[in-house]
Amino acid sequence: MRIINGKIFTMTGRVIEDGYIEFNNNIITSIGEMHNTDAGTGDFDVEGSYIFPGFIDAHTCIGLKEESNRYEGVDWNEESFPLTPELDAFDGFNPQDFALKHALRGGVTTAIVSPGNTNLIGGQTVAMKLAGDNPFKMVLKRPCSIKFSLGEEPKKAYGSRNHAPCTRMAELAMLRDILHRTEQYMNGAKAEYDAKTEALLPLLLKKVPAYIHANRADDIVSALELSKEFGFRCVIVHGAESFAAAKEIRAAGSAVIAGSLVLTNYSFETRFADLDVAARLWKQDVPFCITSDHHMSPIEYLPVSAALTMRAGLPMEKALSAITYDAARIAEIDDRVGSLEVGKDADIVIFNKHPFEYDAQLTALFVNGNRVC
Amino acid sequence: MRIIHGRIITCEGAVYEDGFISFENGVITKIGDMADLPCSGGECLDVEGSYVLPGFIDPHCHVGVGPEASGAVEYSEVVDPIVPHYCAVDAYYPFDTAIPKALSSGITTVITGPGSTTLIGGQLSAIKLNGEFASSAAVKKSCAMKFALGSAPLKTFKSYGKAPFTRMAAMAMLRQTLHKARHYMECQEKGIDISYDMKCEALIPLLRREIPAHIHANRADDIRAGIHLMNEFNIRCVIVHASQAAIIMDEIKKMGASVIFGPLYFTSRDQESEGMRFELPRLAEAAGVQYAVCTDACPHLSSIQLLLPSAALAVRKGASVEKALQAVTLNAARFSGIDDRVGSLAVGKDADISVFTKHPFDFSAKPSAVFINGRRMI
Numbered sequence: 001m002r003i004i005n006g007k008i009f010t011m012t013g014r015v016i017e018d019g020y021i022e023f024n025n026n027i028i029t030s031i032g033e034m035h036n037t038d039a040g041t042g043d044f045d046v047e048g049s050y051i052f053p054g055f056i057d058a059h060t061c062i063g064l065k066e067e068s069n070r071y072e073g074v075d076w077n078e079e080s081f082p083l084t085p086e087l088d089a090f091d092g093f094n095p096q097d098f099a100l101k102h103a104l105r106g107g108v109t110t111a112i113v114s115p116g117n118t119n120l121i122g123g124q125t126v127a128m129k130l131a132g133d134n135p136f137k138m139v140l141k142r143p144c145s146i147k148f149s150l151g152e153e154p155k156k157a158y159g160s161r162n163h164a165p166c167t168r169m170a171e172l173a174m175l176r177d178i179l180h181r182t183e184q185y186m187n188g189a190k191a192e193y194d195a196k197t198e199a200l201l202p203l204l205l206k207k208v209p210a211y212i213h214a215n216r217a218d219d220i221v222s223a224l225e226l227s228k229e230f231g232f233r234c235v236i237v238h239g240a241e242s243f244a245a246a247k248e249i250r251a252a253g254s255a256v257i258a259g260s261l262v263l264t265n266y267s268f269e270t271r272f273a274d275l276d277v278a279a280r281l282w283k284q285d286v287p288f289c290i291t292s293d294h295h296m297s298p299i300e301y302l303p304v305s306a307a308l309t310m311r312a313g314l315p316m317e318k319a320l321s322a323i324t325y326d327a328a329r330i331a332e333i334d335d336r337v338g339s340l341e342v343g344k345d346a347d348i349v350i351f352n353k354h355p356f357e358y359d360a361q362l363t364a365l366f367v368n369g370n371r372v373c
Numbered sequence: 374m375r376i377i378h379g380r381i382i383t384c385e386g387a388v389y390e391d392g393f394i395s396f397e398n399g400v401i402t403k404i405g406d407m408a409d410l411p412c413s414g415g416e417c418l419d420v421e422g423s424y425v426l427p428g429f430i431d432p433h434c435h436v437g438v439g440p441e442a443s444g445a446v447e448y449s450e451v452v453d454p455i456v457p458h459y460c461a462v463d464a465y466y467p468f469d470t471a472i473p474k475a476l477s478s479g480i481t482t483v484i485t486g487p488g489s490t491t492l493i494g495g496q497l498s499a500i501k502l503n504g505e506f507a508s509s510a511a512v513k514k515s516c517a518m519k520f521a522l523g524s525a526p527l528k529t530f531k532s533y534g535k536a537p538f539t540r541m542a543a544m545a546m547l548r549q550t551l552h553k554a555r556h557y558m559e560c561q562e563k564g565i566d567i568s569y570d571m572k573c574e575a576l577i578p579l580l581r582r583e584i585p586a587h588i589h590a591n592r593a594d595d596i597r598a599g600i601h602l603m604n605e606f607n608i609r610c611v612i613v614h615a616s617q618a619a620i621i622m623d624e625i626k627k628m629g630a631s632v633i634f635g636p637l638y639f640t641s642r643d644q645e646s647e648g649m650r651f652e653l654p655r656l657a658e659a660a661g662v663q664y665a666v667c668t669d670a671c672p673h674l675s676s677i678q679l680l681l682p683s684a685a686l687a688v689r690k691g692a693s694v695e696k697a698l699q700a701v702t703l704n705a706a707r708f709s710g711i712d713d714r715v716g717s718l719a720v721g722k723d724a725d726i727s728v729f730t731k732h733p734f735d736f737s738a739k740p741s742a743v744f745i746n747g748r749r750m751i
Contacts, residue, residue: 067640068647098647099640262638262679264441265470266672271442274474275678295640304638304682307736358685358734 001369004043005034006051006350011325011339021051023346026369031340046350049363053340054109054347056327057302058257059211059237060294062100062111063093063128067295073097076116078123079157082165083178085199087123089113090142093135099299100130106300107349109367110140110337114147117213118157120165120175122147124199125211127333131367141333145235146203148175149213150223152269172222179230209233209332211257215240215269224252235330238293240273243280250286255330259291262305276312278322289327290319307356316356374416374747376726378407379425384702385717394425396724399746404718420728423741427718428481428725431680432633432705433587433613435671436483437500440469449490451529454537455550457575459495461486462507462514471670472502475677476750479727479740482512484709489521489589490529492537492547496575497587499711501725503745516709517611518579520547521589522599524645544598551606555580584710585609587633591645593617600628611708613667616641616649622660631708632657635667636675637683654700655691665708666700685734694734
């Protein structure tokens with residue numbers, strides 16, 4: 001299959017004004033300028049349309065907290081116990097969630113599906129392609145990361161029931177306790193099989209990073225210190241006040257999955273969450289990507305939320321990268337998705353105009369080389 | 374004060390490609406082409422080809438009544454399901470952080486008020502976002518009466534073990550209230566002695582068609598029930614939210630109701646709101662239904678900053694630019710009866726003006742100037 005006569009945004013720095021892209025067996029096999037090739041029969045001529053890699057949302061509850069569903073389709077917060085690393089988001093993921101169709105309509109082809117924020121350790125996240133109806137065939141990376149949560153959310157969920165943690169002190173003590181036990185388990189201390197510590201091994205063995213939900217700057221610094229203490233990689237999720245801890249995030253080699261940036265500031269902790277967070281991180285050289293935090297804001301409009309950050313000063317190229325290349329790198333799935341390069345998955349989205357134009361229309365979408373829109 | 378060299382979109386039909394707009398004492402005094410600019414001195418702002426529009430209006434939100442980043446939410450009364458005598462101005466907090474955000478999006482007026490936990494929630498207020506207390510910032514303290522149908526009030530009151538549990542009870546209670554208020558009004562008109570009833574008093578302007586009803590309804594059957602109930606009592610009717618309007622758009626048109634759609638930038642959380650899509654404005658336009666677009670801004674739901682992106686995305690899904698602009702200006706004003714003051718650029722109206730270097734629907738657009746009552750806010 002070959003798409004011709006497109007303006008191709010590879011997201012690796014190169015924009016091909018009039019180019020082609022060819023893929024075979026789900027994989028991109030060739031990209032180049034039109035003047036280096038001849039149009040053939042069977043080519044898909046997009047007549048000057050804009051071509052991008054499928055967009056990536058690095059932190060969502062898609063399929064876990066289903067659109068339009070109440071308790072029947074709410075599977076994102078296991079509020080029965082605050083430390084549940086053994087849970088796997090994949091096991092709660094329902095591909096029949098309408099939101100998957102909506103995501104594809106918006107050009108979003110990959111999402112990291114994550115447990116919610118009520119638990120100190122919520123479980124394992126999974127990277128899913130959003131086209132298909134068999135989750136086993138939609139998996140891109142499992143586990144993708146381990147989800148942690150600091151600050152008001154666990155306090156609210158458990159403190160309100162007189163269960164620890166009621167305070168930030170308890171939050172960190174409980175996390176240290178389970179991480180110490182995992183270290184001992186890992187170092188072969190005599191122990192029974194333990195599902196919780198077993199699930200944390202990939203984190204301490206540095207195979208996957210932690211996604212740590214933190215909004216307040218002090219919670220962010222606590223997360224970074226914890227990762228240093230136990231030697232695991234750490235990505236900050238949401239990060240309403242992340243711009244105030246820029247120096248610390250940079251020094252720790254961490255990054256921020258910022259968002260949702262289009263919400264109201266519904267609590268004191270989120271009072272600085274606004275469209276300007278992305279620009280403020282960019283100005284301070286902090287690696288970041290932008291998330292819809294679906295269902296908190298609709299995943300279909302991930303590109304719109306990225307475009308809106310431009311009014312707060314983020315350059316267009318950075319806003320685009322924040323939902324493609326940078327999102328893939330932070331989620332550690334950039335070997336497969338996030339850019340248009342030979343050898344990567346053929347996840348390709350085509351628009352009649354630049355997707356940041358308010359009246360742009362998605363005209364075609366390929367996931368794993370299959371046309372789905 | 375005058376603004377010159379603007380691309381003036383009045384939002385009531387006229388567009389001046391290179392125009393001027395003059396205002397004095399907070400009121401617009403003259404609008405025209407630059408060629409007709411009267412030569413006189415005074416303060417002048419050359420906007421060099423920027424877009425000049427009326428200040429935008431959010432026709433349904435909870436700004437100031439449910440402030441951001443705060444537990445001081447004032448929009449949910451759950452003791453009595455029928456409280457028409459409550460008024461939003463009494464809960465408006467002018468230091469809500471949503472207000473500077475609204476201003477920096479070019480929004481100058483909001484219709485704000487009670488939520489949807491009560492069958493009759495009280496009076497909505499139209500308030501200018503000039504940072505002053507409602508006593509002086511209100512355009513109209515009581516501009517519409519808020520009703521709510523469907524699951525929101527049922528869920529709330531059932532959880533307290535109080536009526537209404539069902540849609541049957543909701544309609545019976547509303548009918549009874551409106552009958553009683555009409556009787557009260559007729560007694561007063563005929564000079565028959567009747568003891569003072571604050572709830573009935575509050576409903577008189579509604580029954581006299583001085584203000585409209587704003588009815589929270591999502592499911593198609595709730596929309597229909599609301600419109601028929603209002604027709605029964607000859608009350609002007611605006612449906613708010615209307616996620617399933619697509620099913621009965623022709624009926625809405627036939628019954629003469631208007632619709633405020635939103636929040637459209639939204640993930641549906643229950644079956645009632647499932648149809649809430651950016652296609653709704655296009656469908657309304659095709660059926661000839663007058664519509665506005667709102668954010669429903671309040672903590673945990675939607676941000677006021679999404680008003681213009683919402684109207685813009687309605688255009689992406691097929692609405693016309695002209696109607697989508699009116700949905701957040703003139704129609705937003707009309708549906709609350711404040712179009713004599715705001716909602717378009719016209720001589721005699723308030724000098725509420727927004728200036729943008731790019732079209733306001735452009736996602737990267739920010740206003741370069743905003744005036745309220747002729748006073749520069751940005």
